Amino acid sequence: MTPGAKPENGAAWPDALCAPVRSLPEHSRLWVAVSGGLDSVVLLHVVAHCHAARVPVGAIHVNHQLQPNASDSEALCRALCDRLGVQLVSQRVSVETGKQRGDVGGIEEAARKARYSVFEQTLERGDLLLMAHHADDQAETVLFRLLRGSGVAGLAGMPRSRTLGAGQLVRPWLDLERAELEHWARQASLNWVEDPSNTDQGYDRNYLRHNILPGLKARWPNLTQRLRHSAGACSDSAFLNARLAERQWAEVADADGRLSVPSLQALEAVEQANLVRW
Known part of the structure; x- marks a missing residue:
């Protein structure tokens, strides 16, 4: 667990984080997908700061029961929601192991399907689910799909918004770099849990993240902006x-x-x- 403490009430989050979170489609309720990791923890704080006095704000945590610290992540999400006064929907799901499925890519996709199934079951008409995907996530997605041989629909990357169940999914931070989120998380002394699977390079995305993208960014510092432009064109x-x-x-x-x-x-x-x- 990364050390830190909840920022003081009324802490001023920067407009770079708040403006996209305020510019949302019409809605009657907001949910945040929160894993316990850095990105989603920051997003929940900013959403609560910007919207809690205006509309109901809730969080959805899906415990895949796959990592040794899965219980720690769930406990952190509960404590965080208690401090922020946010309703938490936490659900444990069973996912086939990589050994049962035969490859690590299979377990990753199975976990994703289980997670989105919980989201769909939770959302009601007029609900928005916010996810903390950022520019680095989008870059990984575009490169991953390029290597998989995807067409323009796949190379468009993750959509900024789409229908999900009875509600709508929105990714407000696709234009922000992860480094910026980490900077503000440390400035606010937040707590989060690191997912140990993020270092497992048996997963294609982790291989891209740790071995490929750093070299590309060193050569082309504005890589994420370039890929975002290409994804928009696609x-x-x-x-x-x-x-x-x-x-x-x-x-x-x-x-x-x-x-x-x-x-x-x-x-x-x-x-x-x-x-x-x-």
């Missing part, structure tokens, strides 16, 4: 692909929603593939 392309497919579907489908094969064959091969994927 997001625009994915949107245009979907818009084109939607219009072409209106031209090649009949009143019963059946695809006309002759009309499909009249399209270019790349248009056919785009329409079928859509």
